[in-house]
Amino acid sequence: MPPRVLGRAAFQVLAGLTGAGPQSAKELYRGAPYGVGYFVGVWLP
Numbered sequence: 001m002p003p004r005v006l007g008r009a010a011f012q013v014l015a016g017l018t019g020a021g022p023q024s025a026k027e028l029y030r031g032a033p034y035g036v037g038y039f040v041g042v043w044l045p
Helices: 009-017
Strands: 025-032 038-044
Touching: none
Parallel strands: none
Antiparallel strands: 025 038
């Protein structure tokens, strides 16, 4: 992303464009190997 787009305000604007939330979500993987948490999933609008 260009430097002028980075920052919390830019992400808040992008979040407002997506709507209320995902219509469906699927968790593909959740784990904490070696003490590091990982989540892999798919969210569909």
